[in-house]
Amino acid sequence: MQYVAPIGVGLLYAFLMSLIREPHRRRFNAVMVAGAGAAYLSGGGLGGWEFVFTAVVTYVAYRGLDSWNFIGVAWLLHTAWDIVHHIKGNPIIPFAHTSSLGCAICDPVIALWCFAGGKTPRELLAWVRGARGRKGAAPGERARVGAVGG
Template identity: 75%
Template structure:
């Protein structure tokens, strides 16, 4: 569960974000990655070295206001920082030993979605359902017209 739950959380995040319409979805996600970049500031264990990473992710988040690619890069940067904290033994949540590892597993799921342009997964699912329903309706109509042709 240590590895599966974070993946499910990443997918759930992408699904929930899909409910926000564009361009607000992209901007909201830029703010989210900027906030994630500051998550370790209050005691991440790298003292003053936390500041350059926060500055970098803040810049990337700012660029993400207009670019899904930058948002994806921001999540990948946060993944790397999560791994460093996990290896050092300074988790994002001090009371949850594997919290940084879980975050490092979850964040690439979100990054992949962002690097793909942050599409609405809800709209994609609806489109596939409609396409499948349309194909099966066409197949039924073809089957009916063939059956009618064979009886005449």
């Protein structure tokens, strides 16, 4: 369950965030990942490196104000930091020993959603259907299918 629940949390996060209309959704998520980048500061398990990491994630999150891809990169950076903290034994929630591991499983789910453009479930479904339609179309039909579904 400790491996499955974080995936559900990531999916729930993406679903709840998709309720926010664009362009506010992207901007709100940039702020969220910037905050997540500072989550380990109070524990200070990695000393001054905590400040360096926070500065890097803050910059990448700032770039995310205009780009879902940067937000996805910031979530992956946070994933790497979660793994370091899990291995070091300095979890994000001090009384929950595997909390950083859970976060490291959850964050890539959110990153994938960001790399897909932070779409709503309906938009994601249409996007997947459109990709399947373009993949199965004959070479001459691809442009027409993309233009119609576009």
